[in-house]
Amino acid sequence: QQQVKQSPQSLIVQKGGISIINCAYENTAFDYFPWYQQFPGKGPALLIAIRPDVSEKKEGRFTISFNKSAKQFSLHIMDSQPGDSATYFCAVSYSGNTPLVFGKGTRLSVIA
Amino acid sequence: GAVVSQHPSRVICKSGTSVKIECRSLDFQATTMFWYRQFPKQSLMLMATSNEGSKATYEQGVEKDKFLINHASLTLSTLTVTSAHPEDSSFYICSAAQGAISGANVLTFGAGSRLTVL
Numbered sequence: 001q002q003q004v005k006q007s008p009q010s011l012i013v014q015k016g017g018i019s020i021i022n023c024a025y026e027n028t029a030f031d032y033f034p035w036y037q038q039f040p041g042k043g044p045a046l047l048i049a050i051r052p053d054v055s056e057k058k059e060g061r062f063t064i065s066f067n068k069s070a071k072q073f074s075l076h077i078m079d080s081q082p083g084d085s086a087t088y089f090c091a092v093s094y095s096g097n098t099p100l101v102f103g104k105g106t107r108l109s110v111i112a
Numbered sequence: 113g114a115v116v117s118q119h120p121s122r123v124i125c126k127s128g129t130s131v132k133i134e135c136r137s138l139d140f141q142a143t144t145m146f147w148y149r150q151f152p153k154q155s156l157m158l159m160a161t162s163n164e165g166s167k168a169t170y171e172q173g174v175e176k177d178k179f180l181i182n183h184a185s186l187t188l189s190t191l192t193v194t195s196a197h198p199e200d201s202s203f204y205i206c207s208a209a210q211g212a213i214s215g216a217n218v219l220t221f222g223a224g225s226r227l228t229v230l
Contacts, residue, residue: 104154
């Protein structure tokens with residue numbers, strides 16, 4: 001079964017707009033929620049991550065909102081730029097030496 | 113910051129041959145590395161967990177005799193695709209755990225290796 005559901009599959013945003021990508025998970029034992037950015041032909045790079053003891057984390061133009069009771073978390077990209085055009089993956093993991101389980105990805109296109 | 117180097121970045125081989133992909137943590141020791149496979153326009157799927165000095169743990173559906181993983185040192189894990197076939201063509205990406213941050217591992221990913229089997 002799919003452990004983390006990501007939406008939308010693709011997203012087109014005007015330059016300067018806000019990009020919002022959502023993820024929902026099932027297992028309440030997950031306790032690490034990162035977002036990764038991937039450009040074509042490259043490996044994913046960590047963008048921002050959150051733990052379940054906080055509801056929001058902001059780093060520059062990127063913000064994670066976390067709703068523990070709803071088992072959902074989202075990525076907000078403020079003032080979206082064409083250089084933000086990439087595929088974004090949410091992921092979940094347990095504590096310790098455990099792998100990440102990825103969502104299916106969202107292809108973001110920021111148009112001028 | 114932590115860097116994971118993966119080599120080769122691209123490889124083309126004939127069907128039936130074997131290909132080795134190396135994954136190195138350059139500035140930190142990684143007792144655990146993870147190997148993922150990504151098909152075009154799809155997500156990353158975990159293939160196996162590689163632990164230094166012990167046998168790898170494979171995900172369901174991944175053939176351990178076909179995808180040989182060796183983690184001989186704290187900075188190097190290798191993935192060997194044996195008797196490669198065209199359906200093995202994919203983007204293979206390794207990741208290494210930097211160590212726990214507040215209980216959860218932060219994974220750094222390599223740049224990936226594009227395998228094309230003719």
